[in-house]
Structure formats: structure tokens, C-alpha cells
Amino acid sequence: xxxxxxxxxxxxxxxxxxxxxxxxxxxxxxxxxxxxxxxxxxxxxxxxxxxxxxxxxxxxxxxxxxxxxxxxxxxxxxxxxxxxxxxxxxxxxxxxxxxxxxxxxxxxxxxxxxxxxxxxxxxxxxxxxxxxx
Amino acid sequence: xxxxxxxxxxxxxxxxxxxxxxxxxxxxxxxxxxxxxxxxxxxxxxxxxxxxxxxxxxxxxxxxxxxxxxxxxxxxxxxxxxxxxxxxxxxxxxxxxxxxxxxxxxxxxxxxxxxxxxxxxxxxxxxxxxxxxxxxxxxxxxxxxxxxxxxxxxxxxxxxxxxxxxxxxxxxxxxxxxxxxxxxxxxxxxxxxxxxxxxxxxxxxxxxxxxxxxxxxxxxxxxxxxxxxxxxxxxxxxxxxxxxxxxxxxxxxxxxxxxxxxxxxxxxxxxxxxxxxxxxxxxxxxxxxxxxxxxxxxxxxxxxxxxxxxxxxxxxxxxxxxxxxxxxxxxxxxxxxxxxxxxxxxxxxxxxxxxxxxxxxxxxxxxxxxxxxxxxxxxxxxxxxxxxxxxxxxxxxxxxxxxxxxxxxxxxxxxxxxxxxxxxxxxxxxxxxxxxxxxxxxxxxxxxxxxxxxxxxxxxxxxxxxxxxxxxxxxxxxxxxxxxxxxxxxxxxxxxxxxxxxxxxxxxxxxxxxxxxxxxxxxxxxxxxxxxxxxxxxxxxxxxxxxxxxxxxxxxx
Numbered sequence: 128x129x130x131x132x133x134x135x136x137x138x139x140x141x142x143x144x145x146x147x148x149x150x151x152x153x154x155x156x157x158x159x160x161x162x163x164x165x166x167x168x169x170x171x172x173x174x175x176x177x178x179x180x181x182x183x184x185x186x187x188x189x190x191x192x193x194x195x196x197x198x199x200x201x202x203x204x205x206x207x208x209x210x211x212x213x214x215x216x217x218x219x220x221x222x223x224x225x226x227x228x229x230x231x232x233x234x235x236x237x238x239x240x241x242x243x244x245x246x247x248x249x250x251x252x253x254x255x256x257x258x259x260x
Numbered sequence: 261x262x263x264x265x266x267x268x269x270x271x272x273x274x275x276x277x278x279x280x281x282x283x284x285x286x287x288x289x290x291x292x293x294x295x296x297x298x299x300x301x302x303x304x305x306x307x308x309x310x311x312x313x314x315x316x317x318x319x320x321x322x323x324x325x326x327x328x329x330x331x332x333x334x335x336x337x338x339x340x341x342x343x344x345x346x347x348x349x350x351x352x353x354x355x356x357x358x359x360x361x362x363x364x365x366x367x368x369x370x371x372x373x374x375x376x377x378x379x380x381x382x383x384x385x386x387x388x389x390x391x392x393x394x395x396x397x398x399x400x401x402x403x404x405x406x407x408x409x410x411x412x413x414x415x416x417x418x419x420x421x422x423x424x425x426x427x428x429x430x431x432x433x434x435x436x437x438x439x440x441x442x443x444x445x446x447x448x449x450x451x452x453x454x455x456x457x458x459x460x461x462x463x464x465x466x467x468x469x470x471x472x473x474x475x476x477x478x479x480x481x482x483x484x485x486x487x488x489x490x491x492x493x494x495x496x497x498x499x500x501x502x503x504x505x506x507x508x509x510x511x512x513x514x515x516x517x518x519x520x521x522x523x524x525x526x527x528x529x530x531x532x533x534x535x536x537x538x539x540x541x542x543x544x545x546x547x548x549x550x551x552x553x554x555x556x557x558x559x560x561x562x563x564x565x566x567x568x569x570x571x572x573x574x575x576x577x578x579x580x581x582x583x584x585x586x587x588x589x590x591x592x593x594x595x596x597x598x599x600x601x602x603x604x605x606x607x608x609x610x611x612x613x614x615x616x617x618x619x620x621x622x623x624x625x626x627x628x629x630x631x632x633x634x635x636x637x638x639x640x641x642x643x644x645x646x647x648x649x650x651x652x653x654x655x656x657x658x659x660x661x662x663x664x665x666x667x668x669x670x671x672x673x674x675x676x677x678x679x680x681x682x683x684x685x686x687x688x689x690x691x692x693x694x695x696x697x698x699x700x701x702x703x704x705x706x707x708x709x710x711x712x713x714x715x716x717x718x719x720x721x722x723x724x725x726x727x728x729x730x731x732x733x734x735x736x737x738x739x740x741x742x743x744x745x746x747x748x749x750x751x752x753x754x755x756x757x758x759x760x761x762x763x764x765x766x767x768x769x770x771x772x773x774x775x776x777x778x779x780x781x782x783x784x785x786x787x788x789x790x791x792x793x794x795x796x797x798x799x800x801x802x803x804x805x806x807x808x809x810x811x812x813x814x815x816x817x
Contacts, residue, residue, distance in 0.1 A: 141377035141393050143466025145815075146507050146593075149706055150713050152817045166815040167466055170388060192377055193632075193742060197392030223632060224736055241597040241630050242726040245717055 132256045135183040137165040137174045139190060139198045147219055148189035154245040155187075155252065171201035178206070178214055184256040190220040196229065203233050213257045219243070272307050293720060297551040298509035299711065300674075306666035314669055319564075323659045327567040329560050329672065331618040332583040336659030337650075343621040344646045345422055345587065349374030349399035350633050351746040353409035356399040359636070360414060366640055367647065372422040372623065373410070374398035375432070380467045382428045382801030385750045395746030397633070398424075402754055403796045407435040408442070417445035421452040422497070422587070422621075427469040429456040430478050430784055431800045434791040437490065453494035453543060453587075456482060459520040459692055460499045463701045464506035466813070469801055472693050474808040478783060479524060480531040483538040485784040495538065496524060497545045497587060503701075504547035505593045507709020510554045513547060514675055515682035516692075516701050518565050522683075523692040525574055539570060540580035546619075548610040549591040555610070556662060557671035559617030562586065564672075565679055587621040588614035595630040599725035600737055603627040608645050615649055616662055622646055632739040702816045757794060765793040770803045777807040 136152045138145055145167060156162045163181045165174065178186050186206075190198060195218065206214055217237030222230070230238055237251050269277075294302050303310075314320065321327065324334030333339055346368055349356045360371055376398040378390040384402055385394045394400050401407055416439065425432045433454050440450050458475040461468045468475065479496065486495045500508075500517030508516065521542065528538050544562065548555050566584035570576040590610035595603045604627050611624050624642040626634030634642065650656055662668045689695045696702070715721040722728045773786040790800050 140391070141381045141383070141389050142397075143461075144505075145466060146505070146709055149815075149817045150507075150710055153706075153710055154713070156817075162817075164815055164817050166813065168389060192393055193396035194392030201391075221631065223739060223741060225741065242723070244727070245713065 131159060131161040132185065132252065133161045133163070133181060133183045134185045134187055134252065134256075135163045135165060135174065135178050135181055136187045136189065137169045137177065138167045139169050139171065139174060139188055139202075140192055140194045141168060142190070142192040142194075143167055144191050145189070147191070148187075151187065151189070151219060151245070151248065155249060158249045158253075160252070171198060171205055174202055175205040175209060175211070178211060179209055183214060185215045185217060185252055187252075188216065188218045188220075190218060190222075193221070195220070195222055196226055199230060199235060200233055203235070215252070215255050215257060217248075217252065219248070270309050272305070272309050275305075296510065296554040297549060297712075297721065298511060298554060298708075299715070300509075300511070300554065306670050308666060310666050310670040311673075314673060319673075320663065320669065326571070326579070326582060327564040328583055329564045330660035330663045332563065332585065332620075334659070336618070337615075337656035338659070341650050341656065342615065342619050342646075343370045343420070343587075344368055344643060344650075345370035345372045345621050345623055346639060346643055347372040347374050347422075347424065347589070347623050348634075348639065349376075350397075350740070350742055351395040351399065352749050353399055353401065353406045355395075355746070357410055357412055357414070359639075362636060363639070363643070364414075364419070366643055368643060370420045370422065370621065371414070373424065375423075375425055376400045377467075379428065379432070379797055380425065382431075382469050382797055384754055384796050384798030385747060386754060387798065392744070392747075394744075394750050396742055400746060400750045401432065401435070401797065402750060403757055403794050404435050404438055404791050405753070405757060405794060407432075407439050411439050411443075415445070416440045416443055416450055422455075423453070424455045426455055426458055426461050426465075426467055427475070428797050428801055429454045430482060430787050431791065431797050433482065434784065434787045438788065438791050447490045449492060450490065451492040451494070453497050454482070455499060455545070456496045457499045457520065457545075459523060459696065460502050460517070462696045462811070462813070463503055463516060463520075464508075464705060465502040468811045468813075470804060470808045471811045472696065474804075475811075476524075476527050476693065477531075480527050480533070481783045483524075483528050483533060483541075484531065485782055486541060487533070487537045491541075493541065494543045495541045497543050498524065499545040501545050501547045501589050503705065504549060504591065506705050507593075507712060508705045509708050510549065510551065510558050511675060511678045512682070512701075512704055512708060514558050514562055514565075515679040517544065517546070518562060518569070518679060519683055519686050519692050521566065522569055522573070525570075526691065529574065535570070535574045535576045536578040536581050539574075539576055540578060543620075544584055544586035546586055546588050546614075547591050548588045548614040548617075548619075550594050550606060550610060552609060552613050553668060553671060555613040556617040557668055557675050559586070559588075559614070559619065560660075560668070560672045561675035561679065563618070565676055585620045587623070588617075588619040589623040590614070590625045592625055592629055595625060595627075596723060596725050597630040599731055599734055600627050600630065602725055603630070604641060604645065607642065608649070611645055612649055612653070612655070615655060618660065628737060628739050631737075633742065635738070635740045699814065699816050702813075706816055754796070757796070761794040766790075766795045766799070769793045769795055770799060773800065773803050774807050777804055
């Protein structure tokens with residue numbers, strides 16, 4: 128691959144549990160990706176703005192608080208508004224099974240639950256990141 | 261515990277030569293590495309030689325005697341069992357009140373309040389960052405009216421309450437005091453704990469609002485206020501739990517937590533308080549992770565380190581300042597979403613480690629907590645786990661049953677030595693506030709958590725059901741699903757509250773709070789008036805945000 132995959136890792140909402148976000152950010156970086164970590168307390172607007180500014184191929188959202196059914200639709204909607212529909216959204220965290228089909232219906236398929244091996248996430252992103260021109 | 265070296269080397273060397281080596285040649289050991297979950301190498305055998313430098317009277321001593329390695333009570337759990345304090349909260353105050361009534365009926369002996377993220381972050385539910393967060397991870401408390409609902413039918417004179425609240429601790433504590441007053445309970449006799457530990461928020465859990473120095477002032481204001489007005493209240497619970505959950509090693513948890521404790525004492529002294537007036541009301545909160553002996557050694561080391569620091573570094577004279585009291589929670593991070601019933605076993609072992617380490621209070625996690633907040637049934641099993649340890653296992657018959665074990669005493673000493681090294685580094689930076697501003701503990705923890713994850717990926721550390729012993733037909737369990745009903749209820753209540761209260765009184769009380777914040781008076785005094793006027797948590801925090809600003813961290817990965 129000629130160019131690195133660019134990933135924005137974001138912590139939306141009020142939750143400060145950033146262990147997972149930071150470990151994943153570092154693992155993706157060590158796997159050769161360009162990783163931008165937004166830090167804490169990001170609104171969907173801030174996350175999409177970061178993706179636009181950073182020319183991201185992938186947005187990784189780390190959500191453990193139960194707010195995913197509010198945050199994910201908003202991020203997907205804003206990406207469409209900005210013409211960034213081809214940016215892959217993946218999420219990691221605590222997501223109840225009943226919400227998985229609803230997230231899939233929004234176009235979110237990379238959903239990584241507790242205990243997912245890091246290599247699995249790296250492989251998924253490598254296979255599904257928007258193709259760079 | 262001295263041993264005599266003979267000309268053929270020490271006894272252990274002789275044993276290695278004559279007994280061990282032939283065995284190893286025939287049947288080698290497993291591959292290892294033989295390390296704790298924190299990566300600390302462990303020898304295959306500990307003997308008297310490993311503890312030859314330890315003097316029992318000076319370094320360990322009996323329970324109830326300085327430096328309290330074997331416990332702060334001479335009778336251990338024969339006098340009083342630990343407090344079985346189960347952390348709970350979700351949805352509206354009424355829903356959480358019902359859970360408390362259930363826990364009390366099931367034999368729980370203390371309450372422990374989990375607040376939702378908007379409350380923890382000092383935001384009212386109508387703020388944009390609260391989208392989807394109201395009532396999700398804990399109970400939503402916006403004003404005194406919610407606190408009245410939370411404790412309806414529960415006598416605050418008769419039960420102790422622990423509240424996991426940090427940045428808005430003064431506001432929530434003021435609400436508790438006003439509810440106690442309404443019930444006719446005497447501030448001089450009520451007891452409980454507020455977590456009120458902002459340093460670990462900057463280090464690990466990240467629920468900070470104000471910059472470090474302003475935050476430290478709120479804490480010393482509470483120390484001073486309680487010494488005068490609420491003398492039995494535990495004003496702070498200096499917490500390693502979250503540091504550990506964020507990925508630290510056992511040693512880092514111990515070293516950073518106790519160093520945070522020293523920082524609070526120093527700030528209290530600098531604010532003009534006498535050590536023995538406020539240190540006896542400080543308490544601690546540790547994690548109990550899966551490495552059994554390392555955790556037990558950590559608690560024993562903690563008591564000694566604190567006792568010696570209070571006596572020697574701060575000149576405390578009251579033995580109650582020397583004696584470290586702590587709450588323990590089993591490690592949430594160790595729970596697996598896979599094969600969740602296995603979590604009951606993990607939690608039981610972790611709880612046993614806390615008890616063998618002499619914890620004063622304990623929360624056991626529920627089996628479903630890698631997936632959601634616990635159901636009523638799983639919360640009951642968690643409490644039953646403690647009751648089985650207390651009443652069936654027999655471990656409570658004797659004080660510090662592991663004292664004198666070569667391994668435990670050596671590991672305890674190693675934890676002490678390692679902590680003193682970390683303290684020297686932090687002292688050289690100027691203190692913990694300065695170390696945090698430089699990102700030092702944050703970097704140490706991020707590195708440890710990454711190393712652990714790598715060890716899991718390489719299967720050097722086995723997690724049953726996750727990276728080994730995986731079960732293909734792992735069936736999902738029923739979990740507690742918290743919908744948005746609470747959010748709707750609380751938003752409506754917020755709107756109604758703003759219509760019904762005395763607007764002028766709210767504004768005057770918030771202005772008075774800002775005046776004190778700009779000056780040097782005790783912030784608890786104007787906060788009590790804000791609370792009585794039914795000002796919201798968001799309004800009180802906003803008033804202080806205007807004066808002090810907000811903290812923003814530079815993320816470290």
C-alpha cells in the first residue's frame with residue numbers, strides 16, 4: 128500500500144474511561160496506520176469535523192456508557208451531510224446484543240465487543256478502510 | 261527469621277543443588293513466564309532466607325499496633341466483619357431507592373451511590389454532551405429534590421452511605437447534609453464517605469471539571485468543614501481502584517494512590533489544618549484484581565507505608581491518623597463478556613484476597629458487569645459471595661492468617677520498596693499535582709496497560725474464555741437494559757423545577773458562591789445555601805466554571 132490508512136479514534140459523550148481507546152490507538156499506530164486520537168468529551172459534530180480535517184478513512188468510536196444509540200446515528204447522519212459517506216465507522220465498547228442489528232442497519236458493521244483480539248480489529252480495518260486514491 | 265549461611269552456600273542453594281536440579285533435569289517446569297498479572301517475576305520457592313532482613317517487631321508487629329501490617333484491629337474480623345457495601349444506582353432516584361431497599365432487605369450493611377455521567381460531570385441533563393447518558397451508568401441527581409427522592413424511607417441516622425462523586429462532591433455532599441437535616445439526623449453523628457478524590461480523576465478516570473489547584477481547594481474546604489461540623493464523615497476515599505482499572509500494575513496502583521494521599525495531607529497542612537484533625541477521617545479504596553498473593557501483599561504494604569508516612573513525614577501523633585482504613589472492589593476490568601458465569605468465580609477469589617488483606621469494606625461485582633449494570637438477581641449473588649466468605653469459609657476466625665508466610669512477607673516488602681522508589685520520583689518532580697501536570701502517572705499507566713494487552717495477545721497471560729478455553733456455543737444471558745425513560749422524566753422535572761423555585765434566591769446563592777470562590781472562604785457554606793434554594797448541580801458547577809475555568813488534558817497514548 129502506498130499510503131497509510133488514516134484513523135480518527137474518538138471518545139464521544141461524557142465518559143472518561145479511555146483505556147480501550149488508547150490501547151487501540153497505539154495498536155493501530157504500531158500496525159502502520161496514521162492515528163489521530165481526539166481525546167475525551169467529543170460531540171458528534173466535533174468528531175466529524177476532525178474526520179474531515181484529518182482526511183480520515185476510518186472513525187473509531189469508543190463507547191462504554193450506553194449512549195451509543197444516540198451517538199452513532201448522529202455521526203452517520205453528519206458524515207452523509209458532509210459527503211463523507213465512504214468513511215468507515217467502527218465502534219468498540221459495551222454494546223448490548225439487541226442493538227447490533229440496529230447499528231448494522233445504519234451501516235455500522237465493525238462492532239468490537241469486550242475481549243476482541245487487537246489483531247482482529249487491525250485486520251478488519253485494513254480490509255474495510257476506504258480505498259485511498 | 262535469621263538463617264545461618266554454611267560453607268556450602270545457603271540452605272536454599274543446597275536444596276537447589278541437591279534436590280531441585282536433578283528434578284529439573286528429569287521433568288522441566290512449564291514454560292512460564294512465572295510472573296504476576298502485573299508482570300512481576302516470582303521465584304519458585306521462598307524460604308526464611310528471603311525474609312532474613314525483616315524484623316518482626318519493627319517491620320510487621322501484631323495487629324492493632326504500628327505499623328499495622330497485620331491489620332488495624334487487634335481482633336481482625338472476630339470483632340466486626342467488613343461492611344458489605346454494594347455500589348448501585350441507575351435511572352431515576354425512585355428506581356435506585358427501590359434497589360437500596362432490596363439490598364438492605366438482603367442483608368447489605370451500607371449504601372453506595374453510583375451517579376450517572378451528567379451528575380458526575382456537573383452537567384444538567386439538558387446539556388448537549390448528556391445525549392443518551394441520563395440515568396445510564398448511575399442515578400441522575402439534579403437537585404436537592406432528587407436527593408430527597410433517593411433517600412425516601414431510608415434513615416440517614418441509621419445507615420452509612422458512600423457516594424462515588426468527585427468533581428461535584430461538595431454539591432452532592434451538601435445535598436446529603438440537607439436531607440439528613442430534614443430527617444432530623446444530627447450532623448455530628450451521621451457517617452458515610454464521599455469519594456472526593458480528584459487526583460485519580462486527572463490520572464485515570466478523567467471525570468474532572470476544574471483545574472487541579474482549584475479542585476484541591478474544594479477538597480481542603482471539605483476537610484476543614486467536616487472537622488468542625490460533620491466529625492464522623494469520611495471526607496475522602498483516596499482511590500486506586502480506577503488507576504488499576506485504567507491499566508496500572510498492582511505496584512503503580514499502590515504507589516500512586518498513597519502518593520495522592522500524601523498530596524492531600526500536604527495541601528491540608530498548607531491550608532492551615534492540623535494533621536490529626538483531618539487525617540483520621542481520610543480513607544482509601546483499592547482494587548482487588550486476579551493475582552491473589554500480589555493483592556494481599558498490596559493491602560498489607562499499604563497499611564505500613566501510610567502509618568510510617570503519617571508518623572515520620574507529617575509528625576502525626578494520633579494513632580487514628582496512622583491507621584489506614586480501606587474499601588475494596590473486585591476488579592471490573594477482569595470480568596469477561598464471554599462465559600459470564602465464570603465471573604462469579606473470579607469475583608469470589610478477588611473478594612477472598614481483599615478479606616485476607618484485611619479490607620474494612622467490600623463491593624463484589626456481579627457476573628454480568630462486562631455487559632451491563634447488574635440485574636437484581638446478579639447483584640444478590642454478588643452479595644451472597646461475601647456472605648459465604650464471611651460465614652462459611654472460616655477465614656474470619658483468625659487475624660491475618662497469612663502473616664509470617666515467607667512469600668507474603670517478602671512480597672509485602674517488595675511492594676513497600678517499589679512504592680518508595682515511585683514516591684522519590686514524584687517528590688523530585690515537586691509533588692503529585694506537578695507529576696500529573698507533566699503526565700507522568702498517566703504515561704506509566706498507559707504503558708502498563710499496553711504491555712498487558714500485548715501479553716494477552718501473545719497468550720502469555722491466559723484469560724479463560726477469551727484467549728483460551730473458548731466456547732463456541734456461549735449463550736447470551738439476560739441483562740438489564742436501561743432505556744431512555746429516565747431521561748424523559750428527569751428533563752421534564754428539570755423544566756418544572758426551574759418554574760417552581762424562588763428564582764431570586766437561586767441567583768443570589770450562586771452569586772454568593774462565586775464571591776467565596778474568588779476569595780478564600782470555605783465554599784461549603786455558600787454551597788449549602790445554593791442547595792437549599794434548589795439550585796441544580798449544573799448551575800452550581802457552571803458558577804464555579806465561570807470563576808476557575810475548566811481543565812483540559814493533553815491526551816497521552
